[in-house]
Amino acid sequence: MSALRKDSLIEGDFPLTLEDFRDIAAMLYADARIHLTDSKASLVYSRLIKRLRALNLESFADYCALLREEEAERSEMLSALTTNVTRFFRERHHFEHFSSSVLPGLLARARRGARVRLWSAGCSSGEEPYSIALTVLEQDPRAADLDIKVLATDIDPRMIARGRDGVYPEAALAEDVSTGALQRFFFKEGSARRAAGELRKMVAFRRLNLNGDWPMRGPFDIIFCRNVAIYFDDATQEALWAKFAAMLAPGGWLYIGHSERVDGPASAYLDSAGVTAYRRNAKPQGGAQ
Numbered sequence: 001m002s003a004l005r006k007d008s009l010i011e012g013d014f015p016l017t018l019e020d021f022r023d024i025a026a027m028l029y030a031d032a033r034i035h036l037t038d039s040k041a042s043l044v045y046s047r048l049i050k051r052l053r054a055l056n057l058e059s060f061a062d063y064c065a066l067l068r069e070e071e072a073e074r075s076e077m078l079s080a081l082t083t084n085v086t087r088f089f090r091e092r093h094h095f096e097h098f099s100s101s102v103l104p105g106l107l108a109r110a111r112r113g114a115r116v117r118l119w120s121a122g123c124s125s126g127e128e129p130y131s132i133a134l135t136v137l138e139q140d141p142r143a144a145d146l147d148i149k150v151l152a153t154d155i156d157p158r159m160i161a162r163g164r165d166g167v168y169p170e171a172a173l174a175e176d177v178s179t180g181a182l183q184r185f186f187f188k189e190g191s192a193r194r195a196a197g198e199l200r201k202m203v204a205f206r207r208l209n210l211n212g213d214w215p216m217r218g219p220f221d222i223i224f225c226r227n228v229a230i231y232f233d234d235a236t237q238e239a240l241w242a243k244f245a246a247m248l249a250p251g252g253w254l255y256i257g258h259s260e261r262v263d264g265p266a267s268a269y270l271d272s273a274g275v276t277a278y279r280r281n282a283k284p285q286g287g288a289q
């Protein structure tokens with residue numbers, strides 16, 4: 001029976017008031033800088049209602065009280081509210097650009113003994129970093145023996161665990177990954193396949209909040225950060241672009257999502273150079289961070 005409350009934004013089994021919604025949005029912003037407008041109330045409702053039921057709570061107000069006390073539930077909330085949609089070789093034009101215009105030079109450097117670092121920032125369940133590693137291995141099957149590594153980070157610990165597991169349904173893989181790569185780099189496990197061998201060796205998964213402190217020193221030669229900044233407000237996006245510019249080697253590339261755009265102080269260091277592709281110029285970055 002739904003207990004209707006005058007100030008309900010959503011009047012389901014558990015009414016969600018504007019105050020509850022704003023509490024939740026404020027906690028998500030404080031933890032991840034993910035920005036929820038009031039229009040996201042029904043999304044919040046549908047994603048969190050399962051938590052209320054699992055925890056036997058009677059109202060969103062009780063859930064908010066729990067969130068204030070329990071770090072572990074904050075992490076559950078984050079996992080429930082982040083959008084993790086992804087697929088292998090999503091926005092394929094970036095992989096084509098990377099493969100034809102950037103990778104040959106990086107491989108030549110790596111064969112001379114240089115260190116090459118690639119980063120999938122906001123990697124979700126791992127399809128993006130594995131697609132980067134597959135692109136490298138396709139061009140040089142011995143790349144795993146060189147000093148080339150793909151760092152894969154996400155704020156959501158569940159996604160990091162899934163990426164580390166590296167298990168994907170065969171049907172999803174078959175749609176986007178070539179048969180040769182499937183057979184060579186993934187072990188069959190029933191109706192799924194697990195990333196293995198050289199592919200697994202090249203990718204390291206770590207939990208990281210892009211809007212927190214970064215322990216890595218860089219520099220990175222390539223950063224993929226696609227369909228992540230879209231969830232942040234303008235100021236947070238600008239700060240993130242500036243941190244990426246500071247992490248990229250001169251000549252390094254940043255690929256962003258189809259609906260994103262580098263803006264703010266970082267524009268002085270990241271030259272637009274193709275569809276949602278930016279190249280770090282050689283200007284020293286005093287204070288853009």
Ligand SMILES: C[S@@+](CC[C@H](N)C(=O)[O-])C[C@H]1O[C@@H](n2cnc3c(N)ncnc32)[C@H](O)[C@@H]1O
Binds near residue numbers: 034086121228
């Ligand atoms: C829609 S997925 C994008 C996955 C992949 N980059 C792609 O384009 O297919 C967005 C990912 O960003 C992550 N994310 C959101 N806020 C984040 C933050 N503050 N720090 C790191 N990752 C974050 C989410 O957990 C989610 O896995």
